[in-house]
Amino acid sequence: MADTDAEVVRAPATDRPALSDATTAILLGLREQARPEAATLGWYAVLAPIYVAGVIFFWVDGTVSMGLMWSSLFLVILALPASIITWRASRWIPSAYAQLGWSPWRTVTARVVRARAGLATVEVEENGTFTAFEVRGLRAAHRSVIARTGALWLVGPAADGWAFARVDGSHEAFPARVRRKPLPPGAVSEPVAPAETSRRQARWLRSRVWRSQWLFLAAPLYSALYALGEPPFRWQKLAVHLGVVLLFVAWFPLSTRYRFGDLRLPNLVEAGEWTRAQAWAAPWEARLEGTAEATVTVRLDDGTTLTASLPNASVDLLGTVWDTGTLWFAGKPEAGKTMAAGFPGYPLLAVARLR
Numbered sequence: 001m002a003d004t005d006a007e008v009v010r011a012p013a014t015d016r017p018a019l020s021d022a023t024t025a026i027l028l029g030l031r032e033q034a035r036p037e038a039a040t041l042g043w044y045a046v047l048a049p050i051y052v053a054g055v056i057f058f059w060v061d062g063t064v065s066m067g068l069m070w071s072s073l074f075l076v077i078l079a080l081p082a083s084i085i086t087w088r089a090s091r092w093i094p095s096a097y098a099q100l101g102w103s104p105w106r107t108v109t110a111r112v113v114r115a116r117a118g119l120a121t122v123e124v125e126e127n128g129t130f131t132a133f134e135v136r137g138l139r140a141a142h143r144s145v146i147a148r149t150g151a152l153w154l155v156g157p158a159a160d161g162w163a164f165a166r167v168d169g170s171h172e173a174f175p176a177r178v179r180r181k182p183l184p185p186g187a188v189s190e191p192v193a194p195a196e197t198s199r200r201q202a203r204w205l206r207s208r209v210w211r212s213q214w215l216f217l218a219a220p221l222y223s224a225l226y227a228l229g230e231p232p233f234r235w236q237k238l239a240v241h242l243g244v245v246l247l248f249v250a251w252f253p254l255s256t257r258y259r260f261g262d263l264r265l266p267n268l269v270e271a272g273e274w275t276r277a278q279a280w281a282a283p284w285e286a287r288l289e290g291t292a293e294a295t296v297t298v299r300l301d302d303g304t305t306l307t308a309s310l311p312n313a314s315v316d317l318l319g320t321v322w323d324t325g326t327l328w329f330a331g332k333p334e335a336g337k338t339m340a341a342g343f344p345g346y347p348l349l350a351v352a353r354l355r
Contacts, residue, residue, distance in 0.1 A: 008343050009169045010323045011153075014107075018100040018155055018164070023171035023319025028100070030290050030315070032093050092175040095162040100173055105153040105166055112143050112190060113183055121179060122146065122165070124154060132179035133157075135165050140190075141201040141347035142167045142174075147190035148197070148345075169346025171319045194345025198330075201347045202265035202340070209259045258293060258311040261338070261351035268340035268351065272331035275300070279308075279327035281318055290315050296341075296352075298327055306333055308341060308352040317348040327352075 012021060019025050106126075113132065114121040120138040124131055138146075145167050146152055156163030157178050164173040191197075277298040284294040292315060296308045308327070310317075320343055321327050330340040333354055341352035 008324075008328070009320055009346055009348075011107075011168070012105045012166060012171075014104050016104055017102055018105050018166075018173065019097070021171060021319075023315060023322070024100070024166075024173055026286060026315055026319075027172050027290060028093070028096055030286060030288060031090060034090070034288055092162050095156075095158060095160050096164060096173060096175065099155050099158055099162070100164060103155045105155060107151050108154050109150060110146055110152045111150065112138075112146055115140075115143055121183070122152070122176070123183060124152070126154075131157075132183050133163060133165065133176040134179050135174050135176040137172065137174045138165075138167070139200070139204055139347065141197050141204065142170065144190045144192065144197045144200060145169055145346060148192040148194070167347075169320070169343060169348055171316050197345050197347065198269050198340075198342070198349060199266065201342075201349045202269045205262040205265050205349060209256075209262050258291075261311060264338070265340055265349060265351060268338070269330050269349070271339065274328045274330055274344040275333055276326055276328050277301075277306075277333060278325060279321050280325070281321050284313075284318060286315050292318060294318055296321060296327055298329075298333065300333060304333075306335055306354050308333075308354050310341065310350045310352050313350040314348065317342055317350055320346075320348055 012018065019028070109125040110122050112120055113123050115138070118137060120135050120143060122133050122135050122138075124133065149168050151168075153166040153168075154163060155173070157176075161178055163176045163178070165176050166173060191200075277300050279296050279298045282295045282297070284292040286292045291312050294310045294313045296310060297305065298308055299305050324343075327341055328344055329352065330344075331337075333339065335355050337354050339352050339354060340349060342349035
């Protein structure tokens with residue numbers, strides 16, 4: 001991959017409040033909107049199979065479909081607690097508005113001490129004082145950036161115990177709590193090569209596609225399989241089950257088809273040296289999950305102008321395009337190609353189709 005010693009991303013402003021950054025403000029607003037949406041989704045997931053069970057009871061043979069009832073229980077175990085956890089895990093949002101709306105980012109020395117899914121223990125040093133934080137939302141790519149730079153940006157902590165961290169290459173304000181327990185010895189060994197950061201982000205984006213599909217389809221598929229051996233066997237009952245499965249199989253992949261290009265990212269990031277281009281993004285509208293479909297006009301060093309279509313670009317990535325006026329491509333950009341686009345060495349990556 002190309003040498004990325006030249007400035008690829010910009011550091012956050014330190015002379016004004018953190019929320020004066022438009023991208024940070026958009027991301028925080030999306031997190032706030034996700035709270036009621038998560039709870040609503042959980043209830044819909046629970047009630048849908050119960051409704052179909054009622055259809056079978058009244059329209060088919062007057063028997064309760066235990067397959068769908070077990071599916072309901074499965075979704076209660078899976079979806080409802082997940083929505084409650086999402087709601088409770090966002091209790092930091094009022095503190096975020098209070099702190100980020102008044103305080104600027106400041107840089108601190110940092111190292112990752114421990115990491116697990118969705119949570120990292122980070123020790124920071126500021127003016128000779130060491131403090132450990134449990135930082136939520138840091139992925140492997142973010143951790144490798146911290147390992148490479150040895151720093152992060154911080155606001156807080158406030159009296160309520162919440163602080164907010166920002167990693168180079170991201171506009172996200174990650175919530176963090178001061179750790180009360182003693183730190184474990186040592187530190188996590190993270191790769192520091194910029195190329196590995198991009199690879200980690202590509203693998204994470206690919207895995208997110210599969211996770212979302214299988215979790216959503218697990219309950220209706222289980223229901224249909226249960227119906228095959230559930231007495232009394234009726235073709236009408238099986239047809240209703242299969243109809244539900246086909247509805248889920250067709251609707252969910254179609255509604256999230258913009259993600260499918262991410263399956264190719266681990267290969268696309270290895271296509272060649274990273275090429276920098278000037279870039280301007282057309283107006284876009286963010287999805288609740290923090291992504292958007294965007295069109296970016298790019299101009300290469302030789303004067304060639306291309307249009308890049310990004311079906312699943314993160315708000316973070318598009319904000320960095322706005323900040324820097326640039327976009328990088330893995331390989332030589334040419335019309336007709338599908339390429340990895342983003343910012344090498346940082347957790348900013350998307351599939352781009354050039355024309």
